[in-house]
Amino acid sequence: MLIRSFREEDTEPVVALWQACGLTRPWNDPYRDIARKLTAQPELFLVGEVSGEPIASAMVGFDGHRGWVYYLAVHPTHQGKGYGRMLMAHAEQLLIERGCPKINLLVRAGNHAVIDFYDKLGYAPDAAVSLGKRLIPDQ
Numbered sequence: 001m002l003i004r005s006f007r008e009e010d011t012e013p014v015v016a017l018w019q020a021c022g023l024t025r026p027w028n029d030p031y032r033d034i035a036r037k038l039t040a041q042p043e044l045f046l047v048g049e050v051s052g053e054p055i056a057s058a059m060v061g062f063d064g065h066r067g068w069v070y071y072l073a074v075h076p077t078h079q080g081k082g083y084g085r086m087l088m089a090h091a092e093q094l095l096i097e098r099g100c101p102k103i104n105l106l107v108r109a110g111n112h113a114v115i116d117f118y119d120k121l122g123y124a125p126d127a128a129v130s131l132g133k134r135l136i137p138d139q
């Protein structure tokens with residue numbers, strides 16, 4: 001798998017990837033999420049391609065204190081081949097190069113399989129409660 005930054009022409013395949021991986025939600029317009037990411041550290045919006053086809057993604061950012069990873073996805077037909085681990089290692093390296101001391105990420109309640117995946121990569125639950133407040137509705 002080749003890992004590179006997102007390009008405009010990846011939009012439809014990446015939205016389809018997120019849908020195939022069950023990552024889209026009615027309150028998050030994926031097209032708006034992509035457009036917003038292209039305004040902030042677009043080079044950290046990662047796409048993994050195999051034979052020229054986008055099959056994986058990771059939306060990475062460094063806010064000056066922590067690094068964040070959203071939309072980690074490997075297409076179901078390519079899961080279990082080490083691509084998810086490879087993408088996270090790449091994300092970690094890019095964040096280390098920027099002086100980022102720690103990665104945070106959110107896992108939706110009930111997504112137990114992903115918690116096992118992250119456990120294998122050395123991620124552990126933090127003693128923190130995630131709070132959120134919507135500022136701009138997508139609908």
Ligand SMILES: CC(C)(COP(=O)(O)OP(=O)(O)OC[C@H]1O[C@@H](n2cnc3c(N)ncnc32)[C@H](O)[C@@H]1OP(=O)(O)O)[C@@H](O)C(=O)NCCC(=O)NCCS
Pocket residue numbers: 021022023071072073074075078079080081082083084085086106107108111113114116117118120
């Ligand atoms: C989570 C996801 C990115 C993992 O990608 P992947 O390419 O299948 O994972 P890898 O093949 O790199 O697996 C890395 C390790 O995690 C383990 N692992 C992967 N999926 C697992 C699962 N569902 N349950 C338990 N372990 C799992 C693998 O066995 C492997 O372990 P090993 O290196 O010791 O052999 C992929 O399953 C996915 O896209 N899921 C749907 C979207 C999603 O939920 N994303 C996360 C949002 S927070």
